Amino acid sequence: VSESIHEHHTKPPGQLQLERLVFFSDAVFAIAITLLVLEIKLPELPGRVTDADVGRALLHVAPKIVGFIVSFLVIAAYWEGHHRMFALIERVDRGLMWRNLLLLLTVSFSPFPTALFSEYPSLALPLRFYAISLAAVGVCSAMVWRYATQHLLVDDADAREVRRLRNRTFATPLVCLFAMIVSTFSLPIARVLLILIPVAVGVGDRLAGRRR
Amino acid sequence: VSESIHEHHTKPPGQLQLERLVFFSDAVFAIAITLLVLEIKLPELPGRVTDADVGRALLHVAPKIVGFIVSFLVIAAYWEGHHRMFALIERVDRGLMWRNLLLLLTVSFSPFPTALFSEYPSLALPLRFYAISLAAVGVCSAMVWRYATQHLLVDDADAREVRRLRNRTFATPLVCLFAMIVSTFSLPIARVLLILIPVAVGVGDRLAGRRR
Amino acid sequence: VSESIHEHHTKPPGQLQLERLVFFSDAVFAIAITLLVLEIKLPELPGRVTDADVGRALLHVAPKIVGFIVSFLVIAAYWEGHHRMFALIERVDRGLMWRNLLLLLTVSFSPFPTALFSEYPSLALPLRFYAISLAAVGVCSAMVWRYATQHLLVDDADAREVRRLRNRTFATPLVCLFAMIVSTFSLPIARVLLILIPVAVGVGDRLAGRRR
């Protein structure tokens, strides 16, 4: 017996909601991650433009390119976490639905703080705004996962993966919090911390993978 | 026996159309909801920019951020309603197809009135334009649902859910109508009404859920 | 036995390509149709803005709103045609793949001529550029369908639908061609012709539906 994505009448409603929810989430993640590039724009160059002018302009937007790459990787990491969570989640109720929509709200908001931080990389406020907004995605992920595990929506056969995912949702918010504290005495170090988040997630995943 | 998303030849055409229709609708909702963030832009800051400048600029765009959040939640609520309707709809004909495309037209238009209302939150016309456009999404949802239930396209096993969804499609347009009437003597109250729509939908859903 | 969207190893490659092709096409149609709204922008209003200013500005962008609605409906009609074609297409080869990608190229280009025509609705060149670009989508649709029917990729059980779809792909290009000829002596009539395309498609479909 087969159950396909839209074969509505033969499926328990809870599972159907799950399918469209996952689909919709994937689309929002994909769009938010791809919109980030729209923030990279060369300034208008006046008069006869030479290669040297374009070179200077490219150097000028280099922080935006770095911001694009970091945000892309951070959101990609959140997507990968979302992906692994919903591989274990077996049904959806209203509570999970709205927590997940809140998560998507923070994801689709992220191009704005990314643009702000990339525009003014040497100021404290944009850095903190960026750190808070990245942390918010993580906090919402944690809420989704906490709700799912507590309301028995999850296939807990793989208890280690359940725990690992819980820890993972806290990793990025903690680095962001730490970066915000550090930003009160050294902006450059705080900046490096934020830029290193994708690296940290990668290393963490690799360690977790080894321990498996 | 299997029916997968694109296994065209083994499926009755009506159901196939349904599948791609739902998929396409999800994509349009996801894109419209994510494009909303593009309207949030800091004004160009002249000269040497300080944290204080950025702070003032952020306060200046705060209404746009609120507008983004409200519109995101309202469209998310419409999506959730669409989702529940199509969980019961069993096949699609031309009438349903075009009513649903009209619904998607109103959804994909919504970033414009959101931007207008967020840009001029203290004026009457942008508020009314925004209220009308949100109401239009609801009216189209009601048309889709009315057509589907009257043309026997719906699995009416769950008569309570059928009724609940009908009532739900009217909720947001009614609040919008009310906000427009209120706007003739108090803009601030009308504004609060519009901002509270997502809260109202949430409370309504919770009450409806309890009664189940 | 089940064949789901990504169950790669159990499916003939031709059918698999078909699945992702349909999916990818849906996504491009959905994005192009939703991007159209980004072209509607109020001009910057200087000084203290009143409701009267916003009203005038809205009147000013009214042609853009009309352009958005017309283009949305035309592309939606093309999508609906694509949808019905691929309901009958049973497998994909390289020729169909690239003809379909060419179709998507014309679809994703369409926001530009829409913007141009909406910006300068009273000039001849933008109107013709718009008409040509809409016609190009139709010509590519016709190429896809012609190739599919001639290379035996189509389930021709429903010979009437096969014929109906062929005729349909020519309808919009013919109206566009006619509008271009008319534009040499009357721009307003040519404009009305273009605006009426969605209506014409709707009436044509209704007639075709009745004859069934």
Add this chain to the structure above:
Amino acid sequence: VSESIHEHHTKPPGQLQLERLVFFSDAVFAIAITLLVLEIKLPELPGRVTDADVGRALLHVAPKIVGFIVSFLVIAAYWEGHHRMFALIERVDRGLMWRNLLLLLTVSFSPFPTALFSEYPSLALPLRFYAISLAAVGVCSAMVWRYATQHLLVDDADAREVRRLRNRTFATPLVCLFAMIVSTFSLPIARVLLILIPVAVGVGDRLAGRRR
């Protein structure tokens, strides 16, 4: 036995990850390819605009239109390659996941170099930046395919297709490298080389297809 796109609990986790990965990749490709059109914008035309003004402005943006078409076709070709790779890939592990996300990073970055090259088609630096970024997509594709084939993630029944896909991933980067070398003594020839990439891919595919 059924395996549908989201029927999580009955599927081996590796395959599930594969499904969402393919889906997410399709969405990112579709969005990046469609965003390219946003870079085509007419300059603001002052005063009373005539058809002649619009004609001159269209000629002025002609390089952007060419850039759009070339980039659309190049990314479409990469998508088609991705598509054929994942038709053979049978499961996903962390290494493949992240290599694929890196590929998506280069894909979603591509609208920026496209815009730069289309804005300044007669300069050397934008051409090289564009060539490097297109080559990067190809190098990441090669990494994905190399990893997949070496880690036994691929159904190697079709050894010829495996080899053909490997060769294909190198084709575009090689043309880009060649165009960069050529750009040191003749920009026009380098430009033609880049513009011909889609043609070269098409011819290569046709030859490969014939040899099959």
